[in-house]
Amino acid sequence: MVAPNMEASVSRALTSLNFDHWIFRIRRRAVHRGQIIERSAPAFPGYIFVYARNAWMTIKNIIGVCGFVRFCGQVQDVPLRVVEELLAQVDENGVLAWQLPEYEDAGFRFGETVSVFLSQGVTLQGQFQHLLSPDRAVIMLDWMGRAVPVSVKLSDCNRVIATTRRKRPGRKHRVAHMGGSPSGPCDTFGT
Numbered sequence: 001m002v003a004p005n006m007e008a009s010v011s012r013a014l015t016s017l018n019f020d021h022w023i024f025r026i027r028r029r030a031v032h033r034g035q036i037i038e039r040s041a042p043a044f045p046g047y048i049f050v051y052a053r054n055a056w057m058t059i060k061n062i063i064g065v066c067g068f069v070r071f072c073g074q075v076q077d078v079p080l081r082v083v084e085e086l087l088a089q090v091d092e093n094g095v096l097a098w099q100l101p102e103y104e105d106a107g108f109r110f111g112e113t114v115s116v117f118l119s120q121g122v123t124l125q126g127q128f129q130h131l132l133s134p135d136r137a138v139i140m141l142d143w144m145g146r147a148v149p150v151s152v153k154l155s156d157c158n159r160v161i162a163t164t165r166r167k168r169p170g171r172k173h174r175v176a177h178m179g180g181s182p183s184g185p186c187d188t189f190g191t
Contacts, residue, residue, distance in 0.1 A: 001046050006064035010048060013062045020051040024086055025095045029132045031151040036129075036138060040095050049083055113160040114139060116152050125160060126150070 002010045007023050014021045024043040029036060047069075052059055056075065059065060068075045091097045108114060108128040115125050116139055126141040129149060137154050140147045 001066045001069065002048055003064050003066055004046065007042055007045075007048060010062055010064045013064075014048070014050060014059070017058065017062075019053075019055075019059070022049040022083065022087070024049070024090070026098055027095060031132075031138060031149055036149055040093075043096055043098075049078060049086075108137070108157070108159065114157045115160050116141065116150075117156045117158070128157070 011021060011023055025040040026043040027038050028041045030039055031037075032039070046066075050059060056068065060067070069078075070076060086096065089096050089098070110129065112128045113125055114128050115123050117123050124141050126139040127147075129138040129140055131137050131154070132151055135154050136151055137157060138149050139152055139157065141150050142148075143150075
């Protein structure tokens with residue numbers, strides 16, 4: 001096990017010490033600078049598969065390594081066939097060729113107006129786009145006059161019930177004419 005976001009650093013240290021190791025990555029959707037992008041992320045965050053060769057203390061002394069997977073106090077080995085099956089699914093870029101999951105839209109439809117609860121009791125309204133994960137959604141919020149995609153927790157979104165205002169019966173507007181033609185008043189001076 002490694003500390004959060006330390007996989008790359010620990011990987012470099014393991015490479016310099018000539019340890020065979022694997023960090024399996026997958027593609028994930030994320031919002032970056034207002035754009036929805038796909039980026040690679042660890043498939044098993046915090047875990048690196050290492051062929052340790054009984055050099056536990058050497059690996060444990062690498063900065064960023066927190067420990068090893070243990071059951072009942074014993075370090076557990078991952079069966080080699082599991083690692084081989086994962087390696088068989090890796091594409092040419094070193095990313096597992098797993099499809100990005102299509103999530104159900106949790107009752108929201110594309111373009112539906114939702115209210116988003118932000119911190120400090122602030123609530124904004126925006127349009128639902130799609131889900132990034134089972135618990136996160138992309139909402140287009142009006143931010144300083146521009147529609148910006150924002151990743152928010154799905155639990156912070158609520159459907160906005162559209163209320164229609166009751167129409168009042170229209171009034172007939174009458175144009176009052178002050179003598180003369182309808183285009184305007186007519187002044188007549190006699191001699």
